[in-house]
Amino acid sequence: MATIAHDYYSVDVSSPRPPTSQIQFRLWRDGQVTTGQKFLRVYRSVLELSKLEAVFWAEPGSGEYTNIERLDLALLLAQGDWLVLGVDDSAPRRVRGANLALGEPGVYTFNITSVDGGGGEQGDPALAHARVRVERVPSSREVVLLERPADGEWRVAGYGPTPGGSGEIDLRVVGGDVYAMAVDDYGVRFVADLAVQVGQRIRPTQYTGWVYEITEAGQLPSVEPAWWAAVGENPSQPLGTARAVARRYFQPIALGPGPVEVI
Known part of the structure; x- marks a missing residue:
């Protein structure tokens, strides 16, 4: 934030921030709540894995709810589907990728599972x-x-x-x-x-x-x-x-x- 100060007044010349969407994830493993640490990484597509857009994590001992991030809402909507990779390093290791539409603020449930969606295959x-x-x-x-x-x-x-x-x-x-x-x-x-x-x-x-x-x-x-x-x-x-x-x-x-x- 920048402020121009004078003897009798000051003027705030900071630009308004764009609208954001408050996003949090609830991370499951094979359809259940587990206590191990989990990570979730957000990318634009499989062709842009070198550019990480956002990271969510659930702390060990809790393992369920992640940190909360405020992401640019216009960017989320313009992109449409985002590639999301969920990782649980607890043995046996679980990794799952899915395309998610992220826009509305809220808590999104993501199931890190060996079968897509707990039975999709x-x-x-x-x-x-x-x-x-x-x-x-x-x-x-x-x-x-x-x-x-x-x-x-x-x-x-x-x-x-x-x-x-x-x-x-x-x-x-x-x-x-x-x-x-x-x-x-x-x-x-x-x-x-x-x-x-x-x-x-x-x-x-x-x-x-x-x-x-x-x-x-x-x-x-x-x-x-x-x-x-x-x-x-x-x-x-x-x-x-x-x-x-x-x-x-x-x-x-x-x-x-x-x-x-x-x-």
Whole structure:
């Protein structure tokens, strides 16, 4: 912080800090809380392992909750998925890598396990042919496939996108009924002065059914605006120095059980 001092007054010329997101991790080993020291390292991608972006650790004797870091929110959102490597050196050593979307502040649970997600590699490989329409128009959505085996214990069989409205999603199935759930983009809660990119979605702090998709990059206003609904041709409107259009948020819709193709 810099201050210009005079005999009768002083002026603070420090620049405002960009919005940050407070992130903490809860680290498990094979789905359980253990006391050994654990580390979690965050990178942009597997091609940029020489550049470490952030480090979280859980102290020995506790081994569960990590330190808290404040990370640049605009950078987190612009990157999208981050490569996260979890390491537990307690014998036998466990290492797990996963791509995570980090944006909303909070505590993220990360399971350092020998099988992805505590069972993601169980079952026979299969394919689901997914098609999503919103108001009769093909739409890109995330689709999650849930399976209910004979023992009644629900499990995630797989998930994936439907670019352009359709896609094939890789699954692991154990012979149960499979249900599909399509999930809309809920966006990021409004943060004052946040730098935003084209395609990102912002939602009001008091949600009323609409989210706002950025059409021109810029910076959100310092004070939350009066939000608007989509009217007529739904033209973009100023949102700070950015521009955005109102989009209806559609609640998740589930269908099933449906057929899958076992490979």
